[in-house]
Amino acid sequence: xxxxxxxxxxxxTSTKTIVFDFVGDVLAADYEDPSFSPTNTASMEYYFKxxxxxxxxxxxxYEAKVVRSLSELALxxxxxxxxxxxxxxxxxxxxxxDYTYDLINGHTAxxxxxxxxxxxxxKF
Numbered sequence: 001x002x003x004x005x006x007x008x009x010x011x012x013t014s015t016k017t018i019v020f021d022f023v024g025d026v027l028a029a030d031y032e033d034p035s036f037s038p039t040n041t042a043s044m045e046y047y048f049k050x051x052x053x054x055x056x057x058x059x060x061x062y063e064a065k066v067v068r069s070l071s072e073l074a075l076x077x078x079x080x081x082x083x084x085x086x087x088x089x090x091x092x093x094x095x096x097x098d099y100t101y102d103l104i105n106g107h108t109a110x111x112x113x114x115x116x117x118x119x120x121x122x123k124f
Contacts, residue, residue: 005100009124016054016122018103020096023049050099056120062103070095074102075114081105084112 003020023046050065071088074081080089081102089095106121 003096005096007100007104007122012124014124016052016124018050018052018054018100020099021049021051023047048095050103052103052122054103055123056106057123058120059123060120065099067095067099074098075107075111076116078114079112081107081111 002022005018005020006015007018008015046068048067050067052062055061069088070090070092071077073079073086073088079086080098082098089098102119104122106119107116109118110116
């Protein structure tokens with residue numbers, strides 16, 4: 001299951017697509033979370049993979065983002081991007097809106113004291 005968002009720019013008459021893919025699969029990743037302790041037993045991980053073929057305004061590509069829970073916020077898992085809050089997302093819709101906002105608008109280095117590196121806005 002995936003949610004495809006198409007963002008249209010009136011000023012540039014162009015459309016960009018962001019894909020939120022809900023994945024139930026085995027995830028191999030470096031994930032520093034003390035509450036996550038893998039075991040030798042088989043397990044299924046559910047997560048969102050966020051991708052876009054759009055470029056940042058300096059023509060650099062966006063890296064795929066992986067979100068494992070609604071408490072993983074857009075800015076370094078520390079803050080929501082639209083607002084200076086560290087509260088977990090209330091629902092999937094809120095998470096999708098905030099990550100979309102972050103991809104379109106970008107963010108400054110260490111925005112809201114989150115420790116993130118700079119991300120340029122989306123190029124249309």
